[in-house]
Amino acid sequence: MxxxxxxxxxxxxxxxxxxxxxxxxNDNVGGYVADTEVVPRSKLNALFENPLAGxxxxxxxxxxxxxxxxxxxxxHNEAFRKGALVAQSPHTAQDMDYLNAQDKAVLLxxxxxxxxxxxxxxxLVSKYSCFRSYPYPTSIG
Numbered sequence: 180m181x182x183x184x185x186x187x188x189x190x191x192x193x194x195x196x197x198x199x200x201x202x203x204x205n206d207n208v209g210g211y212v213a214d215t216e217v218v219p220r221s222k223l224n225a226l227f228e229n230p231l232a233g234x235x236x237x238x239x240x241x242x243x244x245x246x247x248x249x250x251x252x253x254x255h256n257e258a259f260r261k262g263a264l265v266a267q268s269p270h271t272a273q274d275m276d277y278l279n280a281q282d283k284a285v286l287l288x289x290x291x292x293x294x295x296x297x298x299x300x301x302x303l304v305s306k307y308s309c310f311r312s313y314p315y316p317t318s319i320g
Contacts, residue, residue, distance in 0.1 A: 229266075229267065231263065231266055231267035232267065232268075234267065236264070239260075239263050239264070239267060240260055240263075242263070243256065243259045243260050243263050244256065246259065247259055260277075261277065261278060261282060264277055264278075265278075265286065272286050273286070273287065
C-alpha cells in the first residue's frame with residue numbers, strides 16, 4: 180500500500196501522507212473509526228470509552244432481558260444483570276448494592292488473582308502449543 184493510500188479496515192488508524200486520521204463514529208459514545216476526521220492525540224481516549232457508560236439501569240436490564248430471551252438464557256438472567264452492572268462500572272463493583280457479599284468476594288478474588296487458573300488449563304494450552312508447532316508430513320510439501 181502506498182504511503183498516501185488509506186486503509187479501509189474499520190477501527191484501525193490510517194496513515195495518509197504520514198498523518199493519522201480517524202472518523203468520528205458516534206457523538207454520544209465518543210467512539211472513532213478510521214478515515215475522515217482528524218482527531219487530536221489528546222482525544223484518543225475516546226477510542227476506549229466504555230460502551231455501557233451513560234446507560235440507565237432500567238435500559239441495561241431491558242437489554243439483558245432481551246439478550247437472555249433471544250438466546251434462551253432466562254435461567255441465567257440474574258447473573259447477566261450482575262455482569263452487565265459490573266461491566267458498566269467495574270471500578271465501583273465493591274460498592275454496588277445489587278451485588279451480595281459472595282458476588283463481591285468472587286470479584287475481589289478475580290481482581291487479586293488474575294492468573295489463578297486450574298493447572299489442567301495450563302497443561303492443555305502448553306500441550307496444544309507443542310503439537311501446534313509440530314510439522315505434519317501433509318503440510319511439508
